[in-house]
Structure formats: C-alpha cells, structure tokens
Amino acid sequence: MAQHVAGDPDAFGELFRRHRDRLWSVAMRTLGDPEEAADAVQDGIISxxxxxxxxxxxxxxxxxxxxxVVNACLDRIRRRSTRPTVALPEEENHATLSRLTERRDAMDERETSMEINxxxxxxxxxxxxxxxxxxVExxxxxxxxxxxxxPPGTVKSRCSRGRVKLAATLGHLRNPDHDDGVTATNTKNLGSNVGAASLKGEK
Known part of the structure; x- marks a missing residue:
C-alpha cells in the first residue's frame, strides 16, 4: 500500500491480485449473486x-x-431491500418449494450451496x-x-441471532429426518456446517 501511495503504478494491481479471491468470496456469500458480487468488489476496489x-x-x-468491500455489499443489500418484489408464477413457487424440501441425500453439493446462499x-x-x-471465511x-x-460483542450477537434463523431455515440439512429443536449448541454447529458446505459448493 505504501508503494502505491508513493506512486508505484503497479503496486495496487498486485495488491488486488493478492486479495481478490477472498474479497470475491465474501461478496458472493454476502450477496448471493455473481453479478452483484462482482459489482460490489469493483466498487470496493475503486474506493x-x-x-x-x-x-x-x-x-x-x-x-x-x-x-x-463488505460495506459495498451492505449498501447493495440496503438498496435491494427498497426495490419492489415480484411474485413468482405458481409453477415456479412450486418448483422452489420442492427444491427446498428435498432430502439432503438427494441434493448434490451445488444445490446445497445454492440453498445456503x-x-x-x-x-x-x-x-x-x-x-x-x-x-464461512x-x-x-x-x-x-x-x-x-x-464491537466484538455486537459481532457475537449478530452471529447468534443469524444462526438461530439459519437453523430454522436449514435445520433439515443437519438432520433431514429428525427435528430436535433449535438450541444454542446446534445453531453454532450449523454455522460451521454452513461454512463447510458453502465452500464445497464453489469447487
């Protein structure tokens, strides 16, 4: 970074190449859309x-x-939330519901990753x-x-609340045949499983 500020024309490009994969991964996992992730990374790098x-x-x-880059992603999510939503046709709703209720052993890793996203x-x-x-990262x-x-306490609180919601949505990925409820332990374990499954889906 110091070399870039000092006027080295190649320094920032090298810095970007060194970090772009992880920046892309964070943007993709946060936004869930390749085009928006690419735009967020571009916005962040320009900034x-x-x-x-x-x-x-x-x-x-x-x-x-x-x-x-995370701030660029959050800005895009906030703008997205103000846009009107359009209901899917009934047949698409049915197809989506079918995908979400499939058993884990019938899903390949990519489908699981898409559901997590x-x-x-x-x-x-x-x-x-x-x-x-x-x-994930x-x-x-x-x-x-x-x-x-x-503050770190705020990060922990956000993770805890988010994991509870993920457990309610994705609990069947942990055990599709048995609902043993949402607990502090299994929501944290699910968070770790989300990271592992999500990364596998990118390969």
Whole structure:
C-alpha cells in the first residue's frame, strides 16, 4: 500500500491480485449473486484505490480491503431491500418449494450451496455479513469486528441471532429426518456446517 501511495503504478494491481479471491468470496456469500458480487468488489476496489492515502496501518491491509468491500455489499443489500418484489408464477413457487424440501441425500453439493446462499440472503445484512466472515471465511470475532467497524460483542450477537434463523431455515440439512429443536449448541454447529458446505459448493 505504501508503494502505491508513493506512486508505484503497479503496486495496487498486485495488491488486488493478492486479495481478490477472498474479497470475491465474501461478496458472493454476502450477496448471493455473481453479478452483484462482482459489482460490489469493483466498487470496493475503486474506493480503496481512491482512498489509499487514508490507510493508516492500524489494521492489516487485507482487513482494510475487506471492510471496504463488505460495506459495498451492505449498501447493495440496503438498496435491494427498497426495490419492489415480484411474485413468482405458481409453477415456479412450486418448483422452489420442492427444491427446498428435498432430502439432503438427494441434493448434490451445488444445490446445497445454492440453498445456503438463499438462506444467507434472507438474513438482515449485518447478520449475514458477520456469519459469512466468521463461519464461512474463518475470520476471528476480533478481526470481523474491525472489518464491520463494531464491537466484538455486537459481532457475537449478530452471529447468534443469524444462526438461530439459519437453523430454522436449514435445520433439515443437519438432520433431514429428525427435528430436535433449535438450541444454542446446534445453531453454532450449523454455522460451521454452513461454512463447510458453502465452500464445497464453489469447487
């Protein structure tokens, strides 16, 4: 980053190449749409390029870049929530319901990943971002707090509330034949399983 600020024309491009895969992964998991994810990464990188001189080194460069891209994702989710929704035709509703109620052993990894993305997209933006960073990308609570610009306790609270909602939506992926209720333990375990299954679906 210092080289870029000092005028090295190639430094920022190299920085982007080094971090783009993880930035793309976070954007994709947060937004659930490849085109929107690409746009969010582009918006974030342009913002980082223009504001590179504001980087003070109080956090790792990758943390700073993730903060900018996550903010770009959250902005898109908030704008999306203000758009009117259009109901699916009845046959599409039926097909979607059928996919969501299929047994886990009848789904391939890609279908499971798609279902997880839909569930994440249905969460409030801040909860989805916290779960993506911690359960999917493997950031610590403290690192996620820096990226999300909030206290660690807030990150934990967002993850906890989001995991409860995911457990209600995706509990059948953990055990399709037995509903043993939503507990603090199984919602956290589900969050870890979401990360593993979600990453498998990208391969």
């Amino acid at each position: 980082a390029y223009r504001n590179a001189s504001s980087y003070r080194g109080d956090a790792a460069v990758t943390t700073w870049l993730h903060r900018i 839909r569930a994440l997209a249905a969460l409030p933006a801040e909860q989805a971002a916290a779960i993506v960073l911690i359960d 493997g950031w610590s609570v403290e690192e996620a707090a820096v990226i999300l610009n909030c």
